């Protein structure tokens with residue numbers, strides 16, 4: 001096929017030669033096996049600057065019969081373009097088919113596990129505490145978070161000028177109600193609503209105007225209340241020991257220290273032996289070997305009277321503890337705010 005490959009600058013090809021070139025181009029284009037080969041053959045024939053079609057077009061002015069050469073060139077050009085377009089469509093279809101077969105499900109691959117949620121540390125601690133007290137015959141009682149002064153303070157024997165009522169500690173609403181500062185109002189509500197024997201625990205959110213590493217303006221407490229005939233400090237101590245040696249390590253030691261609450265008499269703070277050093281003293285327990293865990297006491301006779309119960313007949317004990325502190329303790333969480341920031345990493349850590 002002389003001259004076919006040396007058209008530029010050389011002899012002007014005849015219409016028959018252009019016809020043959022068209023066949024050659026069609027064969028080369030049809031043979032392009034993939035995108036890269038198609039692109040190479042396109043540039044070779046139809047490339048805007050140095051493509052063969054460009055070179056041949058440049059020869060038109062030199063042809064002996066320009067009209068005939070021009071027509072033969074146009075036929076060549078449209079055959080090349082049609083061939084490129086057809087091959088392009090074929091390759092596109094093949095690519096789609098290849099992608100579809102790649103996407104086929106391989107049933108032999110191990111499955112992908114959907115991420116599972118987990119319960120919040122405070123929820124876990126509460127569930128454990130509820131379980132322990134259910135075993136001791138207690139039921140769960142709840143009350144409102146927006147409380148009346150008399151339930152949060154008055155009936156609990158807080159004097160009118162008690163500093164806890166101070167706006168610095170208590171968050172008051174405009175209508176005179178307040179956000180409960182402890183779960184003890186549920187103690188009063190229960191005593192007013194039921195007759196002894198009473199055994200309840202009262203979990204819930206409480207609020208105080210307090211905010212630092214160890215304090216959040218919202219936190220969680222559980223209150224415990226037991227009122228019946230003949231309840232003594234011995235019952236309080238035995239119950240707390242049973243409770244705390246289940247919630248914490250079974251060899252945990254419990255100690256009561258005298259304290260004061262308006263609604264209990266006598267009152268005490270309850271410490272457990274440090275869970276980290278087992279009582280020998282470490283930085284977590286400031287070297288004392290003890291950790292303060294809850295407040296407790298015998299229900300003040302005046303609170304019983306306020307709730308229409310005869311203090312000569314009935315007695316009882318109450319205690320309250322912070323759930324968040326227990327959770328921080330159990331999982332070594334140093335900052336209380338981590339509990340309320342909804343950071344999934346914390347949940348993953350608790351799930352272990």
Ligand code: PHE
Nearest residue numbers: 182184295296297318319320
């Ligand atoms: N209500 C007390 C507090 O919030 C805790 C407590 C409850 C103390 C019951 C004694 C008895 O600090």
